[in-house]
Amino acid sequence: MTSVVDVAGLTRSFGSRRGVIDLDFRITAGEVFGFLGPNGAGKSTTIRLLLGLYRADAGTVRVFGHDPWRESVRIHERVGYLPGEFALYPRLTGRRHLEAAARVRGLSDLSYRDELADRFGAELDTPVHTLSKGNRQKIGLVLAFMHRPELLILDEPTSGLDPLLQQEFLGLVRETVAEGRTVFLSSHELDEVQRLVDRVAIIKDGRLVVTDTVEHLRASAPRTVELRFDRDVDTGPLDDLDQVEVVARGHGAVTLAVAGRIAPLLRVAAGLDPVDMTVRGADLDELFLNFYRTGAGREVTDVH
Numbered sequence: 001m002t003s004v005v006d007v008a009g010l011t012r013s014f015g016s017r018r019g020v021i022d023l024d025f026r027i028t029a030g031e032v033f034g035f036l037g038p039n040g041a042g043k044s045t046t047i048r049l050l051l052g053l054y055r056a057d058a059g060t061v062r063v064f065g066h067d068p069w070r071e072s073v074r075i076h077e078r079v080g081y082l083p084g085e086f087a088l089y090p091r092l093t094g095r096r097h098l099e100a101a102a103r104v105r106g107l108s109d110l111s112y113r114d115e116l117a118d119r120f121g122a123e124l125d126t127p128v129h130t131l132s133k134g135n136r137q138k139i140g141l142v143l144a145f146m147h148r149p150e151l152l153i154l155d156e157p158t159s160g161l162d163p164l165l166q167q168e169f170l171g172l173v174r175e176t177v178a179e180g181r182t183v184f185l186s187s188h189e190l191d192e193v194q195r196l197v198d199r200v201a202i203i204k205d206g207r208l209v210v211t212d213t214v215e216h217l218r219a220s221a222p223r224t225v226e227l228r229f230d231r232d233v234d235t236g237p238l239d240d241l242d243q244v245e246v247v248a249r250g251h252g253a254v255t256l257a258v259a260g261r262i263a264p265l266l267r268v269a270a271g272l273d274p275v276d277m278t279v280r281g282a283d284l285d286e287l288f289l290n291f292y293r294t295g296a297g298r299e300v301t302d303v304h
């Protein structure tokens, strides 16, 4: 697989302020890579390092095999970037912004640009300072996608978009990767991007705490199992099971969080002769919050 982004031991601090520390990840062509983390975790810093807007203190970054700090021009023509907070010229209309960007990029076929503006329902004819956050975001998205770049680097692209537009955005990203292009996107919430991304990296306090597929994360997320009884039962044996945690007891029921295989629990539970059992699917949110709270959960697994 062709690697589009290669990051190894990437470190950048700001005086005594922590920026990002020892990041390792790799993104291959045609992949949607989600970069998740709470406020101040280091998402935008990483993105700026990828674009050569910051210089690394240590480690290496390669985008299309180029060093962004020294060869940013060669990267920028192949990249579409949506900054987390982007500045537009307040008195200019969206249309003027798009025209200027098309000129800078030497874009002659404007049909895709117009199609995107249409799809997002971007308001192009009023000065951008009068636009709502969501409507400014639409213009930012058109600016990022309009030249059909090979790599899209999107810093919180869905912030401010209503559900319908999020849906539209989802479609656009799918089309983009179907053409073999690559999308890197940051977000606060796994929920927001889980249907979209192939792999996620979670960054916390400047360090990656996990890099994995959403599928794997889901498989390791705890399920909630409830057993009901029609009489008083000693549920003590459930305490000894690995990867099973008793969350609540009482009123003829016991609630468990199960992280691994369910078979060991079923064997013990059968001996307790319950009248009913319900299982609620993997709670990805809970797993995710755990990563945010503690940075724990699992070791970095699949870095490739």
Ligand SMILES: Nc1ncnc2c1ncn2[C@@H]1O[C@H](COP(=O)(O)OP(=O)(O)OP(=O)(O)O)[C@@H](O)[C@H]1O
Binding pocket: 014, 017, 018, 019, 020, 037, 038, 039, 040, 041, 042, 043, 044, 045, 046, 084, 188
């Ligand atoms: N130019 C800078 N000067 C000083 N500190 C900086 C600079 N850029 C980033 N930092 C610091 O690096 C850390 C990571 O910030 P970053 O903006 O990357 O977080 P983030 O994950 O994008 O957060 P958010 O979700 O709030 O956008 C913060 O502690 C921040 O203060």
Ligand SMILES: [Mg+2]
Binding pocket: 043, 044, 045, 084, 155
């Ligand atoms: Mg940010």
